[in-house]
Amino acid sequence: MPYIAKEDRKKYIFVIENTVDLICSEKDKHAQLETLAFFVDHLRQKLDHGYPSFKIDFLDPNQKEQLLENINHFISLFPENDLFKLAGELNYILSSVIWGVLGDSLSAEPARYGYRTFIKGILWTIYHGINGAASDRLVIVLRGVFTDVIDEMYRRKTSVYENEKIAQNGDIWPLKEIAWKEEVPIDVIRGEEFKEEQES
Structure with missing residues (x-):
């Protein structure tokens, strides 16, 4: 769950906001989504040392460098030797960045349905790219976190959007x-x- 204690959130706030701003600085929606995919996938690779799920070559070198710096900063702040605490903090980071891009941040426009499904597809693609044996505790935690991020994004964000559309357009x-x-x-x-x- 992304709702970790506030004292555990403080160390991540600036880098989360900077990451959302970098993603939303892309004017093209597809470029935003592919930049988000780059960020989430490279963060996952830093944890499981696996292969990339996406090949993204269009990123501006400065933007790419800043995103990689942000990822390294997140990794440096993660708790060591505590997978349970890591699970909560990783969920918080992923959810905060994704919800910001969906429109919770002032940098982002409110996302429409197709944009939301693209993000869900990104997350499932990365989930299937998680590297390691099924008995590996970190792999188990990563898979659990990604499925929870997907489920909670739907429960808190997409289902609310859909209810608004029901009210607007009818069932x-x-x-x-x-x-x-x-x-x-x-x-x-x-x-x-x-x-x-x-x-x-």
Whole structure:
């Protein structure tokens, strides 16, 4: 989970913000996503000493150098010989950077659905590139962290976005009829659950 104690967050804040700013400095959305992929993949490689999951050659040399410096800085701050603490802090870093890029940072525009799915695809691709034996404790932790980052990104960010789109555009099959034109009230879409929330 990314919600580590605040005293454990302080040492990472500046580098997280700098990383998000570097990624969002790319004007092209695909370039932003590939820069994010470069960052996450190289951070993972520093931990498992595996092979790259992505080949990205377009990065500006100065931008690439700064991202690699940030990655080395994160690695230098990770707890030694404590995989459980590493799991929380790695999750915090990955989630903070990704959520910032999704629009939580002032540097980023709010992400649309396709952008979100691209990030999810990046994370799954890197997950499948995690290197090492299944009995390796670090490998087990890395796989657990990546799946949690994916799940929590959906729960906290993408599902909220989708609910906003339901409210804006209507659900797919409200009232047993596929929707395309008429607006359907949100309480009809979500039924009794929504009414109970409003009354409580």
